[in-house]
Amino acid sequence: MSTTQSDRLRGLLEPLVGAEGLDLEDVELSRAGRYRVLRVVVDSDEGVDLDAVAELTRAISTGLDESDLMGEEQYQLEVTSPGAERPLTEQRHYERAVGRLARIKLHEGGELVARILSVDDGGLDVEVPGVKGRKATARRIAFTQIARARVEVEFNRKDKSTEEA
Incomplete structure (x- = not known):
């Protein structure tokens, strides 16, 4: 039974990520010039703070060094x-994403x-916001x-605590 490099990487990474109390969202292996880039999301x-990312980066780096998953070729690790x-x-x-705006594309169209x-x-x-004075x-x-959905960035959203004051 053959597994892909991505499957083997996930097998190594999932326990390391889980040990830090995080979820492994994605693993991407790509080329950037003569280097490979391993991006772990x-x-x-x-949420994820910088200390957790730094600790996880060290753990992943050690795990990769102890395995032969990346071979001899140079790579850059991004967490x-x-x-x-x-x-x-x-x-x-x-x-x-509860409380956030999302752009949702439906299978039925629209x-x-x-x-x-x-x-x-x-x-x-x-809650679909109202348009031109209409209620939400x-x-x-x-x-x-749902075909696809993505969080929308809100630059001018009022904080609920300010609205209630």
Whole structure:
């Protein structure tokens, strides 16, 4: 039974990432000139701070040095978080995005930008902002209806504590 290098890397990385209390979101191996770049994307419910990234980078580096997964060729290791406009592909991604705006493309066609209010095993409840003075509307979207979704960056969102004051 043959496994790909990506599968073998995931096998090494998942326990190391899990030991730090993080989730392994993605592993990318690419070329940058004469080097290979191994990009490891991690996240958690509380987010990822720089100390956790530094500690995890050391653990991954040691694990890779002790294995032969990267061979003799030089590589650069990058450990990072998903970023502000992360794609939402797993239920836990939607749960972490509760309260945020998301751009959601539906299988049936059409796209909407809505605030994620809650998430359960079947899908999510969202609030679609009103346009031209209309009130916002609530909507239920099943995970099976979603083709793609991505968090939207909000530069001018008012903090709830300031709105209530």
